[in-house]
Amino acid sequence: MPRQRRAPRLAVFQLQVTDVTAPDPALKAPRIRLLGAPHSAQAFEIRDFLSRSGVAYDWLALDSSTGLHPVESQRLPLCEFPDGSWIDAATVPAVAARLGWITKPRLATYDVSIYGAGPAGLSAAVYAASEGLKTVLVERQAIGGQAGSSSLIENYLGFPQGVSGAELAERARQQAARFGVDILQLREGVYATFGDDGIHVDMADGSKLAARVNICATGIEWRRLQLAGEDRLLGAGVFYGAGASEAPMCQGETVYVVGGGNSAGQAAMHFSAYASAVVMLVRGERLADTLSDYLVRKIAAAPNVRVVTHCEVAALQGDASLEAITVRDRRSGAEQTLPTRHLFVCIGGLPNTDWARDTPIARDSAGYLLTGADVLAAATPARPWPLQRLPYHLETSVPGSFAIGDVRHGSIKRVATAVGEGAMAVAFVHQFLHQA
Ligand SMILES: Cc1cc2nc3c(=O)[nH]c(=O)nc-3n(C[C@H](O)[C@H](O)[C@H](O)COP(=O)(O)OP(=O)(O)OC[C@H]3O[C@@H](n4cnc5c(N)ncnc54)[C@H](O)[C@@H]3O)c2cc1C
Incomplete structure (x- = not known):
């Protein structure tokens, strides 16, 4: 059960506030505040769940320089609800339960x-x-x-x-x-x-x-890349699907989208409104072979979206979070390591x-x-x-x-x-x- 006391003061946490609003605020009322370490996979899961559920929330990413006591860190991510109650070490089921979304069948x-x-x-x-x-x-x-x-x-x-x-x-x-x-x-x-x-x-x-x-x-x-370190970096720089909740976190960065299908194309266009550059990494020869025409035209017209064909991601680098990717040219085998904090994988599914x-x-x-x-x-x-x-x-x-x-x-x-x-x-x- 959530504790019915007020959340700890948030002054030290006010370092980066990302305001992700619901598509139609009238659809659901509660506005939630989520606090966590910038690359916390657990916090990503909650952000992803809330934004896919159309719930408005504020994401407050904590800077490592705040020097949180280890005990404090263990309480993250912390989820504060509009009535002032909060859950620490929050998980998706705990947040959903608090929102009253976990119910029992009414009939036998x-x-x-x-x-x-x-x-x-x-x-x-x-x-x-x-x-x-x-x-x-x-x-x-x-x-x-x-x-x-x-x-x-x-x-x-x-x-x-x-x-x-x-x-x-x-x-x-x-x-x-x-x-x-x-x-x-x-x-x-x-x-x-x-x-x-x-x-x-x-x-x-x-x-x-x-x-x-x-x-x-x-x-x-979603199909996985099957690369070393993928599980560890999941939600901490490596994301499956369009990752709509992450777009505001990509401001000023170069992000990579793997895949040439419609979901990859949509994701690239979505991130192009936030990131300084979006690079689509495509295995095939031409985007038009796998993408709907309306998206091909949008991508061609977007000044900050670049398409690299005949390539694949060969390795992921980073311990706590993604720091770089290695991209291989499928024709020559040549490899290049590219620094990035965001890789979105949209390569179909099983x-x-x-x-x-x-x-x-x-x-x-x-x-x-x-x-x-x-x-x-x-x-x-x-x-x-x-x-x-x-x-x-x-x-x-x-x-x-x-x-x-x-x-x-x-x-x-x-x-x-x-x-x-x-x-x-x-x-x-x-x-x-x-x-x-
Ligand atoms: C990023 C993205 C963009 C897209 N854009 C478009 C578009 O613009 N236009 C278009 O026409 N199509 C688009 N598509 C494709 C479209 O979304 C899918 O074709 C459609 O969602 C398929 O619907 P579905 O209900 O069959 O399956 P899904 O959408 O895959 O839903 C299946 C659900 O089942 C749940 N589930 C799985 N196993 C269990 C279980 N054992 N018990 C309970 N629940 C379970 C899953 O959690 C999931 O919520 C897009 C897809 C993606 C990923």
Whole structure:
């Protein structure tokens, strides 16, 4: 429980104040202050979580020259709430609990349980609950998934000026809540068993969740560089994804973005408004091969964004935080060490389907879930499709268990398709329940 006394005076901490405001301050009221060491990975996790959740906060980075007593340092990061209460040695679960976001399921059994609250899962939740199904939505991190980390989504219908991922996610969360969806945040489904009485999921916290039907919308996880020191520097100079919360910390610096896809392009444009220079490190020959045309044109027109092709990051340097990267030319093998404090890695992802490994749910060789016609194509005498009817388009190899969005084999990795599949899956859920 948070202590209900006032936070210690902050005078010694007022060295760098980064004001990251919510996309729409009216969406959520609380304004939080977070204090921590400049390169604290724990503080980064909280900043990332808050900004993806659309919560306004002030980040106060402590200068090492303040000479904090070691005991004081152990209390960081310190999170102060608008009512004056605070948590020291703060973590994401502790902050989420303090915000009242960690709740228990209200029902013993739901009609439909949805795992993953990215665009696909949020959409399925809104459609399911609005059509009268008792619905629970489970999310292990921040609401919004990958889309929540996007600084500006420009190709989603109905937002001519674009919309930040955090705002889109928060609006969808409110819509789902209004229709009565039970949203269980910071909970993770780790294993599922399928029986005639429904689907039972083991949660990471040891609890269980039961539903007649489930929808897997667990999306993808960022791919790592697989370099020495990567884990140590994660959140301390090395970031996965667009790292929208970190942009204000890049003022006057040269930052590097690895990858040539749309998420990398968006990240580069976002950082270009803060950093003095942004360098995109791309393995391929041309950005146009992997990037949407509107982003290619924006990058070409940005005076402080440079694209280096045919290259890869070969090494990371730094003990407590990133100090430099080694970049290798893939044609000549020549290496160059470049000083930097910020490296953003946007090199695609791997499906979040480890939970399905020991279940009858069929996956492709990369781990994506098979659905519809692909289930039939992969069926064998040893593992046949068990029903007379054909599998529905978004149904996995287990009847009544559906997969939508990026986690699905053959999916189009877009917000709009994820949202569309969420709506479509609910139509199949109705058909399944009526036949059962
Ligand atoms: C930086 C960035 C910018 C992008 N920009 C655009 C854009 O401009 N336009 C566009 O169309 N697309 C864009 N995309 C792609 C788009 O965001 C994705 O295609 C979309 O988010 C996929 O949605 P999803 O719901 O299928 O999966 P995800 O968004 O990946 O969400 C999956 C969710 O499931 C959760 N989860 C995983 N495992 C579990 C579990 N076991 N239990 C509970 N929860 C779990 C994850 O934490 C995550 O929140 C962008 C992606 C990124 C990363």
